[in-house]
Amino acid sequence: MTTMTTVPEDARPQVGPRLTANRLPRWTPPAVAAGSIAVGCGIGAAAGLQSHLQWGLISALLFLVGGYLISAQVEGRRQAKDRFATSVVWVAFILAVVPLVSLTVYTVQQGIGVVNGNFLSHSMKGVIQSGPGGGIYHALLGTLQQVGLATLIAAPLGLLTAVYLVEYGRGRLAKAVTFFVDVMTGVPSIVAGLFILSLWNLALGFSYSGFSGSLALAILMIPVVVRSTEEMLKLVPNELREASYALGVPKWKTILRIVLPTAIGGITTGVMLAVARITGETAPVMMLVFGADYINSNPFDGPQQSLPMYIWQQYSVVNNDFGYARAWGAALVLIAFVMGLNLIARGIARWRSPKGGH
Amino acid sequence: MTSSSPAAPRGRERRPRDSRVGDKIFMNLARGAGILLLVIMAAIAGFLAWRSGMALSNNNGNFLTTFEWTPDAPKPVFGIAVLAFGTIVSALIAMVIAVPVAIGIALFISHYAPRRIAQPFAYLVDLLAAVPSIVYGLWGALFLIPHMDGLTSWLxxxxxxxxxFDQTRTGTPRNLFTVGILLAIMILPxxxxxxxxVFRQVPRMHEEAALALGATRWEMIRTxxxxxxxxxIISASMLGLGRALGETIAVAVVLSANSVLSLHILDAGGGTFAQNIALKFAEAGNNGRDALMASGLVLFVITLLVNGAARLIIARRKEYSGANA
Known part of the structure; x- marks a missing residue:
């Protein structure tokens, strides 16, 4: 880790007094790590701490302090500080990896036994909630429809806004739009849900439906699409636009035929990432779609179900082992869907990234 | 790209007015989309304010200082004191944990990790940012909470x-501290x-200059x-803060809500804006719904301020920091 700046001993010209300070051997950090983990676990076991979280924290502390002290003895304080920083960064890395890996592994572990053909192809209609059986077909269908409709609304709007900002936007309006797009990214999903509720359901008098959920999801999706599309359009080299203008092509045609096709890979990626993000939104769907146990394939009429809301209901309403099992199954399907979308999106980004933009 | 060039030499025959009309339509379409966004933002504030006004006129308590939330009672009383407190405290705990760790991971990816690990790991972090919050909530409730017992009693x-960290009531650790930890994990990515x-955009010359002057790696990073x-870092943290403040479902799953305002963060109970809305919404009556809208409006304004501040910081520093060079 720390050998980047050192030069092999024999390659150094030996002139006058020694120019190199004492260095610890390369294997010191891993050795200190192994030692402190052993001691940490020992202390944890000896003190009878049941929680492995504590064992880990003790080991981490020992690693930081031990590494610093050893290095300070041999190499001096500056090097010791450097090593300390390195250790802190590694510990931060491990601290982050543990919960994130645990989350993924645990979900797969719990969900894999639940997901099968029956689970994917059946709804909860006629299934006793507190008992076994049932599936997520209605939720899957609802999620796909709601997200699809939201994308149909948000993608064109977001795209047009981005085009406005990059190609036309000058002056105060553009500045305001840029600022509010950024701010809109941070609108909590539950607030978007409340807004649609007050506008669509209370003021305009529509009832619960998949579509009203889509409206709220679209609000969450638009700013993400605008941001990513904007970045991509900025990467399109100006030479392309100028060449097009020089040939007498009008601006709107230049945008539609030259600029957008050049950036289409990145735009697709952005839209897919936005889709992945809204697929997992629970809060707005919960208040607008309302949840149904049966298959409702019409998103414009009546309550529907969606995957995140299904998980929520299985956890909080059913609230027993059968419910948890179904919740984990649905969670696994949801994660697989979202991650798959992410991977495909990034694949597209790599495959069709605009080159020579800088 | 080349498809339109054969048409170009014939440009002379074409009346320039055609393209100008097309341009105008297209530009107005694009501008209209931009304006629509502004309208939506204004409408969010407007509609929530409208419903909030209706609720607040029925409120018999002080909206800012009341602890109870009983808007559907014959004599409605509701206030956001507990919710505001819980929201801010849990978000602060999340920030205290997440920001240093996140900076550490970011440095790990950009400056410490061997190349071979760094790239896939960066990828992994991005993927984890996409894990839906309900899954975090489920994991928090069924996996994290049982594992928090030891740590809680230890603290x-x-x-x-x-x-x-004084625990005055025993029970499952469905408290603000656990919520803070869960939020920290969620905003880490x-x-x-x-x-x-940002770290990746640091000019190579700055780093090499520091190293050439004999700085250790840590000194190079610090200077x-x-x-x-x-x-x-500031704007990233504020984006994370915005997320933590508005997080709904994970908090609703993990926290056992009550209307107690206490700085003993290990005691189960408390509440946040978003969690309260999610839990109370289903059984809320007319006034209850409007009261929830009022709390939603407060949450909206808070996140608006936080995000706006974050953006202004980025925008102000952008000119000379070279962050988008």
């Missing part, structure tokens, strides 16, 4: 004297992703990387 035992991008990245 109570050794840090109980700080008041903050977004803070990491943004700071990593070259962190000062350059500071606006990026």
């Amino acid at each position: 109570n035992q050794y840090l109980g004297w700080t008041y903050l 977004i803070i990491t992703a943004v700071s990593r991008e 070259a990387v962190l000062p350059f990245g500071r606006p990026g």
